[in-house]
Amino acid sequence: MNGGDVSSSAAREAVIDLAAFRHNIGILASLAMGGPLVIDATADAYGHGLVPIARAAAEAGVDILSVRDPRDAIRVAEAGIRIDVHSWHGERFSLPPAGSGIAAFGYGMHLTDGAPDGLVPVMTLSAPVSSVKTVGAGHGVSYGFIYRTTDETTLALIPLGYADGIPRSATGHAAMAVNGVAHPVVGTIAMDQIVLDTGDSRVALGDRGVVFGPGLHGEPTAEEWARVSGSTPGEILARVGRRVQRRYTEMGSA
CATH class of the missing domain: 3.20.20.10 (Alanine racemase)
Incomplete structure (x- = not known):
């Protein structure tokens, strides 16, 4: 791109x-x-x-x-x-x-009655948009071109992939958020990158693409990623790889 x-x-x-x-x-x-x-x-x-x-x-x-x-x-x-x-x-x-x-x-166990009320997911996984491209209808995306655009649209590249723990099985089913707006993950989830179809939304280089978080600002949660990949929230969290930098904050549920 x-x-x-x-x-x-x-x-x-x-x-x-x-x-x-x-x-x-x-x-x-x-x-x-x-x-x-x-x-x-x-x-x-x-x-x-x-x-x-x-x-x-x-x-x-x-x-x-x-x-x-x-x-x-x-x-x-x-x-x-x-x-x-x-x-x-x-x-x-x-x-x-x-x-x-x-x-x-912040999550309940897969085989129990779920989480107590009021829990807040602790981890937010994201990376900046590293490329933005406007393409026409019929443009093939990622390996095998399993997704082709239906109209002119904008594609945004996020430098995260299955080497970082993103489940490839979520291909074709997942979403991520940029600037509080959820966008579908399109094409095959690759080792080092994910492509979003951002339509006519304003997306710029450096905007954060949020894989999952508390779900308070338009982003999915790890539970949603678990659902679309046939996994569990615990697995989604534990899979996040070592090359993803951890940063510790005191934000609370704000």
Whole structure:
């Protein structure tokens, strides 16, 4: 695609809202019925980053972090965080998976009754628009040209792909948001890029293309991506790759 481009290095970003995380912890604490508050922090805290999440959890009064890898307990201890970490795959600790599932991160478990009311998704995944191009009707998009434009339209390229954890199985079904407007993902989701059909919306280089977030500004949630890819919110979150930079904020649900 032509029409200019911007560098994608350090452009892929997962913003982790620690205020939203603590908000969710407060909801879970109110439901704990006096028992220990246990948070599931497996898979690097579902891609949110084990150490920052462990620190925020300790500050919020969480009693126990549940993990699968005994080395995670060592990582938390070496960071100087005072919180019990139980590995239910290790020999030294024994604790079943935390009943809260991924509720602390804003979502319900796939096989349970869902999430408590009021939870706020913690992660927002985005990247800047790196190319914008106006094309005519019949223009083929991405590998195999499984999508062709029906009218003159504008295509926007987002430098995120299945190498970053975007499920390729969502091809033809997913959407992303730019400037608060949802646009369909068109063509095959590639290793390093996604193409959006933005129609006649005003989209410029550098505008953020939001894969998922809290759902408050037109963007899908991880739950919506799970639905269109035959997955679960936990898998969508945990798949977000290492080349996506994590940035920690205190935005809350605003």
